[in-house]
Amino acid sequence: MPDPAERLVNLALFLAAAREPVSAAQIQAQVAGYPVSQAESAFLRMFERDKEDLLSAGLVLDVVRSGDTERYRLDREATFAGELALEPDEAMLVRTAASAMLTDPSFPFVEDLRMALAKLTAAAGTCDASAPTPVVSLLADEAPAVQAESVAALARALSARKIVAFEYTNLEGRHAARRVEPLGVFARDGRWYLVGYDTDAAGMRVFAVARMTDLEINAIKPKSPDFDAREGFDIREWMVLPFQWGPDRFTALLRFSGPLAGRAGGLAGAQGVLEVGADGTVLWRVGAAESRSLAGWALANGPGIEVLEPAEAREALSAGLREVVAAHG
Amino acid sequence: MARTTPTERARRLLALLPHLREQGTHSLARLAEALGTDEASVAADLGTLSVCGVDDWDLVAVYVEDDEAVVFGELPALDRPVRLTAAEARALLAALDACGVDPDSPLVERIGTLASGALDAASLSRTVRAAIAPGGLAHTHAALSALACAGHTARITYASRGDDVATERVVEPWRLFASRGAWYLQAWSPEAEADRTYRLDRITAVEPAGGTFTPPQGLPAATDAAPDPATLPRAVIVFAHDAPDLTAREWPGATFERRADGTVVAAVPFAGTAWIARMVASRLGDAVVTGPAEVRSAVVRLALDEIAGL
Numbered sequence: 001m002p003d004p005a006e007r008l009v010n011l012a013l014f015l016a017a018a019r020e021p022v023s024a025a026q027i028q029a030q031v032a033g034y035p036v037s038q039a040e041s042a043f044l045r046m047f048e049r050d051k052e053d054l055l056s057a058g059l060v061l062d063v064v065r066s067g068d069t070e071r072y073r074l075d076r077e078a079t080f081a082g083e084l085a086l087e088p089d090e091a092m093l094v095r096t097a098a099s100a101m102l103t104d105p106s107f108p109f110v111e112d113l114r115m116a117l118a119k120l121t122a123a124a125g126t127c128d129a130s131a132p133t134p135v136v137s138l139l140a141d142e143a144p145a146v147q148a149e150s151v152a153a154l155a156r157a158l159s160a161r162k163i164v165a166f167e168y169t170n171l172e173g174r175h176a177a178r179r180v181e182p183l184g185v186f187a188r189d190g191r192w193y194l195v196g197y198d199t200d201a202a203g204m205r206v207f208a209v210a211r212m213t214d215l216e217i218n219a220i221k222p223k224s225p226d227f228d229a230r231e232g233f234d235i236r237e238w239m240v241l242p243f244q245w246g247p248d249r250f251t252a253l254l255r256f257s258g259p260l261a262g263r264a265g266g267l268a269g270a271q272g273v274l275e276v277g278a279d280g281t282v283l284w285r286v287g288a289a290e291s292r293s294l295a296g297w298a299l300a301n302g303p304g305i306e307v308l309e310p311a312e313a314r315e316a317l318s319a320g321l322r323e324v325v326a327a328h329g
Numbered sequence: 330m331a332r333t334t335p336t337e338r339a340r341r342l343l344a345l346l347p348h349l350r351e352q353g354t355h356s357l358a359r360l361a362e363a364l365g366t367d368e369a370s371v372a373a374d375l376g377t378l379s380v381c382g383v384d385d386w387d388l389v390a391v392y393v394e395d396d397e398a399v400v401f402g403e404l405p406a407l408d409r410p411v412r413l414t415a416a417e418a419r420a421l422l423a424a425l426d427a428c429g430v431d432p433d434s435p436l437v438e439r440i441g442t443l444a445s446g447a448l449d450a451a452s453l454s455r456t457v458r459a460a461i462a463p464g465g466l467a468h469t470h471a472a473l474s475a476l477a478c479a480g481h482t483a484r485i486t487y488a489s490r491g492d493d494v495a496t497e498r499v500v501e502p503w504r505l506f507a508s509r510g511a512w513y514l515q516a517w518s519p520e521a522e523a524d525r526t527y528r529l530d531r532i533t534a535v536e537p538a539g540g541t542f543t544p545p546q547g548l549p550a551a552t553d554a555a556p557d558p559a560t561l562p563r564a565v566i567v568f569a570h571d572a573p574d575l576t577a578r579e580w581p582g583a584t585f586e587r588r589a590d591g592t593v594v595a596a597v598p599f600a601g602t603a604w605i606a607r608m609v610a611s612r613l614g615d616a617v618v619t620g621p622a623e624v625r626s627a628v629v630r631l632a633l634d635e636i637a638g639l
Binding site: 003010012013016055060079090092093096098099101109111114116117123141183185188234239259263314316317322323326328 | 345348365407416430614
């Protein structure tokens with residue numbers, strides 16, 4: 001049996017070298033690797049799969065129809081990339097990001113990243129390889145490989161808009177089967193999370209991937225979506241901070257000063273709106289749900305975070321601190 | 330590389346082709362670096378490519394000799410880089426996102442131009458985020474990895490947890506590592522004569538300090554860079570019965586015991602009182618330290634300072 005990988009490369013080279021569109025019959029006769037005595041129906045099934053495989057490598061085929069025959073040619077415009085010029089610090093970032101994530105067992109897209117890196121370095125010319133890159137990463141620390149595998153499956157499901165089913169154990173230890181329309185995945189504080197519409201609960205939910213088991217993607221009609229795309233969905237709205245959980249929403253105003261002014265972006269975690277003041281401090285207007293939890297968060301991440309509004313959060317902080325003094329006096 | 334499917338293998342072979350468009354010799358090490366793989370895999374792939382072609386008379390003209398690939402003719406076709414597929418672009422943007430590159434940055438935009446027409450980079454960043462530290466670590470990350478690769482010392486401006494002023498220090502940057510949702514720099518501090526770990530998001534400035542160094546052979550494992558909890562003193566903390574987040578993630582190295590009345594007693598390792606005092610005070614009365622006395626008094630001092638600042 002000839003090597004199927006060789007057959008795919010031969011097919012790609014044949015299509016790319018052809019001056020005119022070619023028919024399936026020409027391909028069967030001329031591309032090395034298709035069994036000579038193969039029945040036409042078996043060949044056509046194999047050729048269909050091969051076309052899918054070429055597409056997954058980025059090679060886009062055009063179909064040219066005349067009468068009953070279909071001919072194929074490489075869509076050069078859709079297939080080939082232009083040159084890419086990277087600044088030295090950009091090239092360094094790409095290189096360190098790729099080498100860190102390629103060795104991170106919890107990174108879900110290793111094989112795709114390897115291919116992306118190969119194409120990028122080909123488009124950007126040389127990639128200086130003088131020293132090993134001293135960067136290592138672990139996005140998720142609990143069962144990293146299991147989380148990576150689940151997130152890769154969830155990402156495929158959300159691109160194809162297929163429903164996923166899994167068993168889930170929530171924070172209180174309750175166990176239930178879930179059916180979810182997957183809308184986004186994100187990593188935070190060493191864990192991967194899925195955001196989606198829970199079809200049984202009829203509401204949006206956030207799930208910790210580490211607490212899922214028996215994950216399955218709906219396998220019926222893999223190419224037709226199970227649900228409509230949600231315009232305006234933005235995962236950042238779900239990557240919330242602890243004090244943002246809860247039904248009562250209000251707007252809080254906080255101020256970062258000292259060394260924390262430079263870290264405001266990271267601490268804000270893409271939530272709310274930051275504004276740099278003339279004195280170098282940073283004002284942060286952010287949605288919150290719980291005054292006491294907001295006060296605790298500001299204290300835990302300080303010194304240098306001041307709660308300015310609302311008055312309830314300032315009072316919760318003041319009362320809480322007095323309790324701390326009384327309990328330790 | 331374990332258990333590669335023919336499809337994956339074909340993708341790798343096709344991605345290797347444009348790297349061979351110049352005739353002459355190519356070092357296997359460079360090719361391996363460019364493809365994110367090792368020299369043995371590249372050599373095996375080149376062997377396979379050398380028997381592939383448009384037909385028997387037009388094969389890929391390459392052979393491997395020692396640690397080099399020799400290209401002795403023009404490629405039959407496919408000598409230009411191919412666009413990124415949507416899945417490849419997603420992987421690359423997620424990796425950059427994890428290193429603190431803002432999804433709106435010009436770099437991400439230009440990488441988007443390499444991707445297939447079907448790609449919508451904005452919609453990708455609205456559905457997949459691997460950001461360890463949203464808010465732009467990219468500059469610090471790039472500057473430190475460049476210095477670490479070159480073996481150049483760095484002058485960093487840094488504020489430790491609990492410090493209200495940042496100070497400058499010169500370090501030998503050994504390695505960057507990410508763990509539990511944060512990036513760290515592992516570096517030698519000549520001043521302290523010890524290796525130290527700095528959180529990247531607490532570094533507010535990086536510049537070359539002018540010196541050079543040779544990184545040590547066999548760095549200690551990055552995850553060992555935090556102090557070993559077993560060697561630290563422990564504080565005993567009693568938590569109210571519905572206190573949230575009583576996990577080893579929040580309180581590294583701690584052990585917990587739930588009592589009949591629902592309260593939880595924890596033994597929490599601590600390296601200095603600043604961190605533990607702040608953690609306890611931020612529970613706003615739901616956590617009480619029963620000992621040692623130095624931690625109790627640190628908690629009171631911190632709470633009184635905070636009250637005075639209100």
